[in-house]
Amino acid sequence: MRQVTEDELRGCFVNATDRELAQLPIPGLHETIWEEREYLGWRDARSARLGYLVHWQGDRLVGIVVRAAPGGMRPGIAAMCARCHSTQPATQVRMFSARLAGPQGEAGSTVGTYICEDLACSHIIRSGPPHLVSRERVAWRAEGLEQRVTRFTDRIARDAPAA
Numbered sequence: 747m748r749q750v751t752e753d754e755l756r757g758c759f760v761n762a763t764d765r766e767l768a769q770l771p772i773p774g775l776h777e778t779i780w781e782e783r784e785y786l787g788w789r790d791a792r793s794a795r796l797g798y799l800v801h802w803q804g805d806r807l808v809g810i811v812v813r814a815a816p817g818g819m820r821p822g823i824a825a826m827c828a829r830c831h832s833t834q835p836a837t838q839v840r841m842f843s844a845r846l847a848g849p850q851g852e853a854g855s856t857v858g859t860y861i862c863e864d865l866a867c868s869h870i871i872r873s874g875p876p877h878l879v880s881r882e883r884v885a886w887r888a889e890g891l892e893q894r895v896t897r898f899t900d901r902i903a904r905d906a907p908a909a
């Protein structure tokens with residue numbers, strides 16, 4: 747993804763409350779390897795349930811606040827992240843919900859989805875034995891990840907006021 751600045755980050759969230767924005771933890775942007783990211787995802791160290799997912803939809807930067815479901819999944823089974831399609835131990839995949847932008851979200855509507863628990867799908871699709879991380883395979887998985895992230899953020903941002 748294209749690099750983002752702290753100001754852009756602060757201004758891009760479509761479904762955050764004022765309080766969530768005021769307390770937004772800014773991730774380490776200087777350490778980020780942008781060309782190996784389809785989206786920027788991070789969890790909140792102070793609030794265990796909150797997470798943030800930011801990506802470019804064309805020229806528009808769209809940020810979504812997500813909330814991890816309490817409890818997590820039963821250990822010992824496998825689960826699949828709905829964004830990167832990696833199958834992992836269930837403890838590493840989490841159900842997150844995101845409030846819709848606009849009036850629907852204010853009325854309490856949310857969308858739920860399974861995502862890698864650390865919101866690091868871009869890292870997951872580039873990790874593993876060499877035959878799983880060939881250039882072609884990573885490019886193919888990155889494209890799928892981008893499409894599925896866009897589908898998700900589109901659904902959340904649909905009623906957001908135009909930026």
Ligand SMILES: [Zn+2]
Pocket residue numbers: 827828829830831832861862866867870
């Ligand atoms: Zn994932």
